[in-house]
Structures are given as C-alpha cells and as structure tokens.
Amino acid sequence: MRRRDLTAFAFQTLTLHRLRTGLTLAAIAIGVTAVMLLTALGDAAKAYVVREFAGVGTNLVIVVPGRTETSGGMPSFGGTTRDLTLEDVLAVARQCPAVRRATPMSMGTAPAEYGGRSRDIRVIGTTSEFADVRKLAMESGEYLPPGDPRQGEHVVVLGTKVARELFQGENPLGKTLRVGEWRLRVIGVLAAKGISLGIDYDDQVQVPVSVGLKMFDQSGLFRILAEAVNPQAVPIAQREMRAVLTRRHDDEEDFTLITQNAMLQTFGAVIDALTGGLAGIAAISLAVAGIGIMNVMLVSVSERTGEVGLLKALGARRRQILQVFLVEALMLSGGGALAGIVVGLIAIAIAGGIWTFIPLRASPIWIGVVLVLAMGAGVSFGILPARRAAALDAADALRGRH
Amino acid sequence: MSDAAGTAARAGAGPAAAGPGEAIIRLDHVSRVYQVGESQVRALDDVSLAIARGEFAAVMGPSGSGKSTMLNVLGCLDTPTSGSYLLDGERVEGLSEDRLAEVRQKRIGFIFQSFHLVPRMTAARNVELPMIFAGVEPRLRGERVQARLEAVGLGPRAHHRPDQLSGGERQRVAIARAMVMEPSILLADEPTGNLDSRSGDEIVALLERLNQAGLTVVIVTHDPRVAAHARRVLRMSDGRLVEE
Ligand SMILES: Nc1ncnc2c1ncn2[C@@H]1O[C@H](COP(=O)(O)OP(=O)(O)OP(=O)(O)O)[C@@H](O)[C@H]1O
Ligand SMILES: [Mg+2]
Numbered sequence: 001m002r003r004r005d006l007t008a009f010a011f012q013t014l015t016l017h018r019l020r021t022g023l024t025l026a027a028i029a030i031g032v033t034a035v036m037l038l039t040a041l042g043d044a045a046k047a048y049v050v051r052e053f054a055g056v057g058t059n060l061v062i063v064v065p066g067r068t069e070t071s072g073g074m075p076s077f078g079g080t081t082r083d084l085t086l087e088d089v090l091a092v093a094r095q096c097p098a099v100r101r102a103t104p105m106s107m108g109t110a111p112a113e114y115g116g117r118s119r120d121i122r123v124i125g126t127t128s129e130f131a132d133v134r135k136l137a138m139e140s141g142e143y144l145p146p147g148d149p150r151q152g153e154h155v156v157v158l159g160t161k162v163a164r165e166l167f168q169g170e171n172p173l174g175k176t177l178r179v180g181e182w183r184l185r186v187i188g189v190l191a192a193k194g195i196s197l198g199i200d201y202d203d204q205v206q207v208p209v210s211v212g213l214k215m216f217d218q219s220g221l222f223r224i225l226a227e228a229v230n231p232q233a234v235p236i237a238q239r240e241m242r243a244v245l246t247r248r249h250d251d252e253e254d255f256t257l258i259t260q261n262a263m264l265q266t267f268g269a270v271i272d273a274l275t276g277g278l279a280g281i282a283a284i285s286l287a288v289a290g291i292g293i294m295n296v297m298l299v300s301v302s303e304r305t306g307e308v309g310l311l312k313a314l315g316a317r318r319r320q321i322l323q324v325f326l327v328e329a330l331m332l333s334g335g336g337a338l339a340g341i342v343v344g345l346i347a348i349a350i351a352g353g354i355w356t357f358i359p360l361r362a363s364p365i366w367i368g369v370v371l372v373l374a375m376g377a378g379v380s381f382g383i384l385p386a387r388r389a390a391a392l393d394a395a396d397a398l399r400g401r402h
Numbered sequence: 403m404s405d406a407a408g409t410a411a412r413a414g415a416g417p418a419a420a421g422p423g424e425a426i427i428r429l430d431h432v433s434r435v436y437q438v439g440e441s442q443v444r445a446l447d448d449v450s451l452a453i454a455r456g457e458f459a460a461v462m463g464p465s466g467s468g469k470s471t472m473l474n475v476l477g478c479l480d481t482p483t484s485g486s487y488l489l490d491g492e493r494v495e496g497l498s499e500d501r502l503a504e505v506r507q508k509r510i511g512f513i514f515q516s517f518h519l520v521p522r523m524t525a526a527r528n529v530e531l532p533m534i535f536a537g538v539e540p541r542l543r544g545e546r547v548q549a550r551l552e553a554v555g556l557g558p559r560a561h562h563r564p565d566q567l568s569g570g571e572r573q574r575v576a577i578a579r580a581m582v583m584e585p586s587i588l589l590a591d592e593p594t595g596n597l598d599s600r601s602g603d604e605i606v607a608l609l610e611r612l613n614q615a616g617l618t619v620v621i622v623t624h625d626p627r628v629a630a631h632a633r634r635v636l637r638m639s640d641g642r643l644v645e646e
Contacts, residue, residue: 005534016522310518313479315507315583316535317500395480398514399470 001320010328013300021332024289024296028336028377029343031286032370036344037351038282039366042275047359049267052196053260058231060133061099061238062258063088063224063245081254083220086149086209088248089127095244098228098237103129104149104209105223108216110180112205114166121162122204123179125212133225136201139163141173141188144208152208156184161202163189179205180215234259279366283373290377293332297325297385308389309397322390329382330375337374341367425452425488426587426618427476432485433641434471445471446482447641453620455586458613460629461622463638469622470591472638476620477510477589478502490586507536511580515592517572519564525551525575526560532583550578554608570601577608581617588612590621594628606631 014021066081086104093102106125111118128146130136136143143157156177163172172186184207193201207215228237238257246253301308308321316324345362352360434446445468453459461469474480475487478494481502487494489505497505506512519528529547538546551560554574564572573593580588590609594602606628613619621632629635637644 001535001537002540004540009534012522306516306518307520310520311531311535312503313477313506313512313518314532314535314579315503317503319500320535395471395474398474398479398518 006327010331024292024332025336027289027292029340031289032337032340033344034282034285035370038278040348040360040362043363044358044360046271053263059228061226064256067254082249089224091244092241096240098233098240099226100229101129102226103127103133104221106212107222113178117166124206125209133227137191139189139191143188149209152210154184155187157188157206159190159202159204160192286377290381293329294381297329297382301385301389305397308392309394312394318390322386325386325389326382329378333374333378337371426455426490427453428488430486432482435483444641449643458619458632459634460632461636467638468641473589473591478505509585511585511588513576513580513590513593515595517576521564524561529579529582550582554578569597573605587618592622
C-alpha cells in the first residue's frame with residue numbers, strides 16, 4: 001500500500017467525524033502546549049538564576065558559618081558553630097597563597113534618618129577590599145578607607161537609591177546620617193549596580209565592619225568573601241582556606257565554603273528537577289489524551305467491523321489493516337501535537353512580551369521531546385485498537401458478528 | 403440462459419483456461435464446524451463439489467443450511483475444519499493468511515446482500531479500493547475505475563456517494579469493485595436479497611453478461627427466479643449438498 005493512499009484513507013475517515021476528531025486533537029494539543037509552557041518556564045527560571053549567579057564572579061569563594069553535609073547548599077545552623085571572626089579573615093588573607101584578598105561581611109537592618117526623612121535600611125559592614133571583590137564603582141566620593149578592620153571610623157557609603165531618597169538631590173558627601181543609634185559621616189555614593197547575589201546594592205549602605213558588628217551587637221560575621229588569584233586557583237584556594245579555618249576553629253570544620261560553580265550546580269539541579277517534575281505532570285495530560293485516542297480508535301474499529309471484513313475480502317493483508325488504523329492514530333496524535341506546538345509558541349511569544357524580565361523561550365529540544373512523546377502516545381495507544389481490527393475474522397466481520 | 407451460451411463462454415475463456423469441464427473449484431469432503439459453547443454446529447457437513455471454469459451455479463437452501471459458509475470457504479474467507487479445497491489446481495488448506503489474502507485479491511470477487519460499500523467514499527473510490535490495497539500505481543487506476551463503472555452503466559455516477567445511489571446502483575458499484583482486479587471467480591451472497599425485482603433482474607442480467615465473458619459465477623439465492631438463470635442449481639440442507 002502506498003504511503004499517500006494510506007494517509008488519504010486515514011484522512012478521509014478522520015474528516016468524517018469532525019467533532020470526535022476535533023476533540024481528540026484538542027486533548028493532545030492541550031497536553032503538548034502544557035508541556036511546552038512548563039518547560040519554557042523551567043528553562044527561563046534556570047537562565048534567570050544562571051544570569052544572577054554569573055555576577056558572583058568566577059574566582060569567588062564564600063565562607064558561611066555552620067556546616068552543611070553537601071557543599072553548596074544552604075548551611076544548617078545549630079550545634080557547636082564557632083563564629084567567623086575578623087581574625088579568621090586576616091588569617092585567610094595572610095596564610096592562603098591562592099587567595100588574593102579576603103573581606104568580611106556583616107549584615108543587619110536599621111532605621112536611617114536624615115533631614116527628618118527616615119526609613120529602614122540594610123547595613124553591610126565590611127572593609128575596603130569589598131569594593132574590589134564585588135566590583136563596586138563609585139558615583140562620587142570615596143569607598144571605605146583601608147586600615148585595621150577592628151578599628152573602623154564612623155563613616156558610611158550609600159547606595160544610589162538611598163542617597164536619592166534620603167538626601168533628595170542634596171549632596172550627601174560630608175553630611176551626617178543617623179543609622180540606628182549611630183551618627184555616621186557620608187564619604188561616598190556607590191554607582192548604580194542593581195541586584196547581585198540577592199543584595200540590592202542600590203538600596204543599602206556600607207559601614208566599616210567593626211561599626212557594623214557593634215551596631216547590631218553581633219559577635220560573628222555573616223560571610224567571609226575571598227577572591228582566588230585566578231579562576232583555576234579556586235579549588236586550591238578552597239583547600240587552603242579549609243585548612244586554615246579548620247585549624248583556627250579547634251580542628252572542626254564548622255563552616256561551609258561556597259563557590260559560584262557549586263551554587264550554579266545546586267540551583268541548576270533544583271530547577272532541573274522542578275522542570276522535570278512540571279514536564280512530568282504535563283506529560284500525564286498527554287497520557288490522558290493518549291487514552292482518548294485509544295477510546296476514539298476503539299469506537300472507530302467497532303463501528304467499522306464490516307468495513308474491515310470487506311477490506312479483507314478485497315485482499316487487504318493483516319499488516320495493511322494494522323497500518324490503516326495506526327496511521328489514523330498517528331495522524332490524530334501528530335496533528336494534535338503540531339497544533340499544540342503552534343499554540344505553545346504563540347503563548348510563549350505573548351508571555352515573553354508581557355513579562356520581559358523572564359527570558360521565556362521555547363526550546364527546540366523540548367519541542368522535539370514533546371513531539372516524540374505525543375507520537376509515542378499515538379502509537380502505543382493506537383496499537384491495541386489497530387491490532388484488534390487487524391485480527392478480526394473476515395467472515396465474522398462481514399456478517400456483522402464479532 | 404441456454405446451455406449453448408454457457409458453453410460458448412467457456413470456449414471463449416482463452417488459452418489460460420484449460421479445456422471445458424476442468425474444475426476451477428474442487429471441494430473434497432469439506433466440513434466446517436463451529437464450536438458454540440458446549441455444542442458443535444456443522445455448518446458444512448462433508449461437502450464434495452466441482453465447479454467448472456466459466457460455470458454459472460446457483461446455491462439454494464433454507465436459512466441456516468450453510469450457503470454463506472460454503473461461499474466463504476470458496477472465497478478463502480473461511481477455512482474448512484476438514485477436507486480439501488483445490489482452487490484452480492492450488493491446494494488452499496495450509497496457505498498462510500497473507501497468501502489467502504493474495505488469492506482473494508487476484509482471483510476472487512465478492513458481492514454481498516448488503517453491498518458493503520464504504521459509505522464515506524464515492525462510487526469511484528469504492529471501486530478503486532481493491533487496487534489501493536494491491537498497490538496498483540495511481541495513474542493506472544483512474545482509467546480502470548471509469549471503465550468498470552461504465553461497464554455497469556454508472557459512468558456518470560462515479561462521484562456519487564452510496565447514500566446518493568439507489569439499491570440497484572449500489573449493487574452495480576459493488577460489482578464494478580468486485581471486477582476491477584479481473585478475478586476469475588465471482589461469489590455473490592444473495593446479491594438481489596435487498597432489491598426490488600426489477601433491480602434484481604438487472605443485477606442478474608449483469609452477472610450473466612460477465613459469465614458469458616468467461617467469469618465463473620457462484621450465486622447464493624433464495625429466489626427461484628434468480629436460480630432459473632443458472633445452468634446448475636446446488637441445493638443445501640443442514641450443511642449438506644443434497645441435490646444438484
Ligand atoms: N461464526 C459462527 N459461529 C457459530 N456458528 C456459525 C457461525 N457462522 C455460521 N454459523 C452457523 O452455521 C450455520 C450455517 O450458517 P450460514 O450463514 O452459512 O447459513 P446460510 O445458509 O447462509 O443462511 P441464510 O440463508 O440465513 O444466510 C448456521 O447454523 C449458523 O448459525
Ligand atoms: Mg447466508
């Protein structure tokens with residue numbers, strides 16, 4: 001039997017029952033569209049996270065207090081966790097040859113007030129090296145001065161948004177800003193940077209770490225940021241830092257080292273799992289649609305028993321009957337899949353236009369996967385009815401007995 | 403029809419056909435037993451029969467006597483439980499399912515009481531159907547379809563669907579379809595059963611014309627007027643061939 005005859009034959013049957021065919025196509029299309037949308041969303045989330053973490057810097061090693069079993073995850077607090085101290089920072093900077101510089105980081109939130117305007121603000125306590133490690137540029141004035149981190153002056157550097165909102169166009173340099181109980185002299189304003197590593201650098205202020213710790217009455221640091229001499233040296237730096245810090249913490253590794261790679265891997269894995277789960281749920285709707293195909297085909301076979309008997313009387317082989325019904329199932333699933341892909345592409349284009357900050361894109365791989373899945377559903381759910389048709393006894397089928 | 407016509411037809415069947423009297427169909431002690439639950443139904447009971455090439459035979463008998471069963475066996479749609487069947491010298495029992503399909507495709511035409519046209523297809527498509535499954539090249543088909551439809555007087559109705567045709571016309575489409583692969587045997591199971599007497603007569607006349615051109619025809623019928631056209635009448639009762 002020629003391929004064109006086969007498709008023409010199947011097409012003719014499908015166009016006969018427009019409603020039935022249409023509903024089956026719609027069921028498949030919905031499943032396919034769902035898979036496409038959800039996977040596009042997952043991919044977009046991953047791209048978003050990758051873009052965010054790319055800002056961390058490839059040669060950064062972050063020390064977090066507390067120990068986690070798998071490196072790279074969020075640390076779990078509790079147990080006997082020693083604080084990360086300024087001495088730890090100095091030790092890392094001095095004793096680790098693969099580390100170019102290390103900088104402490106404390107964190108807290110306090111009300112800031114100038115000229116009667118007041119608002120809660122995030123306060124980061126750190127040292128002059130922080131600007132280099134986090135690649136911060138100045139809009140005006142100076143960054144925190146170098147010197148002994150244990151004896152910082154009462155100065156503050158502002159994010160642009162803070163400067164704008166509290167000083168209302170006034171030049172903040174040299175002015176005194178009240179932060180909590182502290183009066184700090186503004187020495188600089190950071191250039192706009194936006195969000196990086198979960199911190200909005202435009203909406204925070206930075207003070208010397210000793211001031212930061214005292215302001216919030218903290219004994220330990222929030223983070224230590226260390227920069228390896230180059231990206232290749234990151235594993236060496238990690239090893240050296242682990243050794244130095246473990247020694248300083250009474251031979252206990254009560255801290256966690258995080259690198260950009262580890263974070264990307266962890267978040268990538270989480271999002272992949274999420275995407276897979278979503279796609280799996282969407283695939284269930286494909287399976288349901290497949291059952292729909294099976295149902296339609298079973299009805300079709302029992303309606304056309306006499307026809308199958310006739311075709312056999314006319315000399316059709318068992319394999320040809322099988323093909324006729326299988327091609328019908330394939331046309332249903334393939335047609336539904338194509339419709340679903342078109343709808344999915346349109347939906348993704350529209351959604352991408354509305355939410356421009358999400359990099360929504362239909363991935364060719366997922367389109368391929370979903371197409372194969374849909375066709376697979378067509379074949380696997382179409383095979384049973386097709387087999388049943390092909391196995392009909394010709395004489396019985398002609399008599400309308402089956 | 404007279405004896406002379408039948409003889410002429412046989413003589414005109416061409417060199418492929420051996421001399422008159424050679425059996426194109428030969429059943430020897432054929433039985434077909436259906437198992438229905440605990441009991442057995444002997445739909446065909448030890449039937450022996452020879453039908454010569456070019457013959458026009460009618461099969462009569464009461465309902466349930468096994469006429470359709472015999473026709474199905476002759477048409478290789480059903481296989482005997484025991485006995486042997488020689489079709490054109492070839493032993494049928496033991497042939498594979500595909501080979502049986504091929505035999506039906508090339509050598510046998512069927513027509514049925516209920517026409518068995520595919521309702522969604524035009525007359526032309528219905529006639530084309532056997533060639534589609536035989537893999538005949540598309541460009542060869544159109545002409546053959548048209549010729550067959552014209553031979554049954556339905557040339558202008560080629561693009562009508564079955565529901566736009568009368569019963570007699572439908573049966574003529576079915577005959578055109580049965581003949582399109584140029585079989586040597588035409589098996590008709592009560593072809594006039596659903597028709598008024600005039601349409602029925604037209605169908606019988608058509609079958610006679612085909613028979614005169616050399617086709618072997620076996621027709622199952624309840625109608626003595628139809629059987630009267632046959633040169634030979636086979637009577638069945640309880641699965642047995644009782645009289646010729
Ligand atoms: N598939 C089957 N299973 C069981 N019994 C069957 C089957 N096909 C036919 N029979 C039985 O075989 C016997 C002969 O049936 P068949 O159809 O050949 O009769 P028939 O002479 O053609 O009758 P009618 O004139 O009513 O068409 C009947 O008793 C019928 O019930
Ligand atoms: Mg019958």
